[in-house]
Amino acid sequence: MKNFFRLSMFTLAVSLVACSPVEDPSPVDTESMLSQNVQNDMASSSAIDVGKDYHSYANPDEVLVTHLNLDLTADFISKKLIGSVQVTVKRQQENADEVILDTRDLVIFSVTSQGNDVPFELKAADQNLGAALHIKMPKGSDTFTIYYETSPTASGAQWLTPAQTAGKKYPFLFTQAQAIHARSFIPLQDSPQVRVTYTATIRTPKELLAVMSASNDPGTERDGVYEFNMPQPIPSYLIALAIGDLHFKAMGERTGVYAEPALLESAAAEFEDTESMLVATENKYGPYGWDRYDLLILPPSFPFGGMENPRLSFITPTVIAGDKSLVSLIAHELAHSWSGNTVTNATWRDLWLNEGFTTYLTYRIMEMVYGEDRYNMEAVLGYQDLQAAINSLTPADQILAIDLRGRNPDDVFSNIPYEKGALFLREIEQKIGRDNFDKFLLSYFEHFSFKSITTDEFLAYLDVTLLSQYADKLDKKRINEWIFEPGIPEGAPVPESDAFVNVDKAREQWLAGKTSANMTQTQDWTVHQWLYFLNNMPELLNEKQLAELDAAFSLTVSKNNEIAHSWLMIAVKNQYKPAYERLYEYLTTIGRNKLVKPLYRELSKTPDGKAFAKKAFEQAKPGYHPLTISANEGYVE
Ligand SMILES: [Zn+2]
Numbered sequence: 001m002k003n004f005f006r007l008s009m010f011t012l013a014v015s016l017v018a019c020s021p022v023e024d025p026s027p028v029d030t031e032s033m034l035s036q037n038v039q040n041d042m043a044s045s046s047a048i049d050v051g052k053d054y055h056s057y058a059n060p061d062e063v064l065v066t067h068l069n070l071d072l073t074a075d076f077i078s079k080k081l082i083g084s085v086q087v088t089v090k091r092q093q094e095n096a097d098e099v100i101l102d103t104r105d106l107v108i109f110s111v112t113s114q115g116n117d118v119p120f121e122l123k124a125a126d127q128n129l130g131a132a133l134h135i136k137m138p139k140g141s142d143t144f145t146i147y148y149e150t151s152p153t154a155s156g157a158q159w160l161t162p163a164q165t166a167g168k169k170y171p172f173l174f175t176q177a178q179a180i181h182a183r184s185f186i187p188l189q190d191s192p193q194v195r196v197t198y199t200a201t202i203r204t205p206k207e208l209l210a211v212m213s214a215s216n217d218p219g220t221e222r223d224g225v226y227e228f229n230m231p232q233p234i235p236s237y238l239i240a241l242a243i244g245d246l247h248f249k250a251m252g253e254r255t256g257v258y259a260e261p262a263l264l265e266s267a268a269a270e271f272e273d274t275e276s277m278l279v280a281t282e283n284k285y286g287p288y289g290w291d292r293y294d295l296l297i298l299p300p301s302f303p304f305g306g307m308e309n310p311r312l313s314f315i316t317p318t319v320i321a322g323d324k325s326l327v328s329l330i331a332h333e334l335a336h337s338w339s340g341n342t343v344t345n346a347t348w349r350d351l352w353l354n355e356g357f358t359t360y361l362t363y364r365i366m367e368m369v370y371g372e373d374r375y376n377m378e379a380v381l382g383y384q385d386l387q388a389a390i391n392s393l394t395p396a397d398q399i400l401a402i403d404l405r406g407r408n409p410d411d412v413f414s415n416i417p418y419e420k421g422a423l424f425l426r427e428i429e430q431k432i433g434r435d436n437f438d439k440f441l442l443s444y445f446e447h448f449s450f451k452s453i454t455t456d457e458f459l460a461y462l463d464v465t466l467l468s469q470y471a472d473k474l475d476k477k478r479i480n481e482w483i484f485e486p487g488i489p490e491g492a493p494v495p496e497s498d499a500f501v502n503v504d505k506a507r508e509q510w511l512a513g514k515t516s517a518n519m520t521q522t523q524d525w526t527v528h529q530w531l532y533f534l535n536n537m538p539e540l541l542n543e544k545q546l547a548e549l550d551a552a553f554s555l556t557v558s559k560n561n562e563i564a565h566s567w568l569m570i571a572v573k574n575q576y577k578p579a580y581e582r583l584y585e586y587l588t589t590i591g592r593n594k595l596v597k598p599l600y601r602e603l604s605k606t607p608d609g610k611a612f613a614k615k616a617f618e619q620a621k622p623g624y625h626p627l628t629i630s631a632n633e634g635y636v637e
Contacts, residue, residue: 104130156181301591308336356421
């Protein structure tokens, strides 16, 4: 997943609280911080059972779910998925007589096997984990069927009204299962170490198209009944469904885009290099193992940048910038086809194995397709994000192999697993040489293909491969420091970009009053240079400086959502009112949490700002995803 973790430099000072759902700190009152600390202390007093998934009730060691066959009707009136899932299991222990599944806010009507009712019990719900569903194993059968429906407020599904879509004519549904939200729309063993194949029949209003993280036939007839097959075993967090007025446009031989008609052409043009990215990645890291690679463009309420659902990545429309400046997101989701979807973290403590490797691959793919300058600029911006995370998170949350016991696994999505993980791999690359490291990655992906592994399994593999092969260059103590200690180890690589040297110079000269903004040579600047220029401005600027910047560079009306974000952060910090109309429009039309949350947080610091934020939030709320609502409502109370 690619979240909203690009904290700009000036958010450093304000985010000195424990990290909470999804990427960066949300408002935490002192009391809950204290209880969190107590929990952390308690957790650290006992050793972690490595490989145990603390975020699932399931019992795959006794009875393992291997296949799901879904038959679901999407009811847009009641906002429910209604139907059944046929579950196939494999007994791991001969005398096991019960299978335990995860659920959240599901209504379970019945469980049957071969026409007979099967006894089941739905236990009391836990706030983080949902409710365990205990099912008696039917005698002489390895399959049973659960009849159920979802809640309209399911944490993993968002039902949008026509008004909340680009076309304004048809409703839209999409799911988001990572980290543990699959259980809110399917009863299943919701753990990344359980891999299942699945088939599905999805029934929708006739005029809509359903797509899934499975085989999608671009030429399928639009008749309201859609069949899917995912023949490769995947972890539950990669099961995904979307339904809407979706149309398809091919971009390459194996790549294409699904979107509402209003976005289809611009999305296909923006992401036309997807096929080149796919080929470049295959050349380096082995064949793409998932048949087609398509993109699904979601409505602007999608709370994340992207989600690497296999064969069909879900993508925010906020990266359609018109100049391909934000397409590293596509490289990121594509890279997950190797790191994450093929080699998967076994528990959420091991998320850095997914995201660190993927972030490292993202930089490399961007370099292969767009060149070294782009690689360097994106690496510097990523490094600044990492520094911001280090400055804002508790030491315990700066550790790659994070202890998440007693916490919501959404807490792990900070820049630590992403950028610190990638920097760790960059250091190994620099120590042993790029070609050697690429060979290692190729064999790593092959060795653990379609497996879910822990940090400790990775380290054991590293021991018998790179550490023995390059004993003179790599050091186990150093590697343990990267993975088990907070912060960035001393002497770690520091990315640099020549393209930013001139930007620093321009900013300094302007701040010192030596040049005016409109005399600054910015004609050739890329979006990355603009972001670097704005993100490294001092906290406070005066009204005259702000007006000068805005007049010279048309920042308030920037069509680039990232540049607009950086500028609006500056505007809020300095209460630059000419930008507030745009700010209001921005907050009420975009639901991607990375872009709106820092603005709400900044606004909430003054009474005026808070009143403004409240008004925008109330208007935007019906269109926000549940995750975006919960991440921001504390700022407008
Ligand atoms: Zn990711």
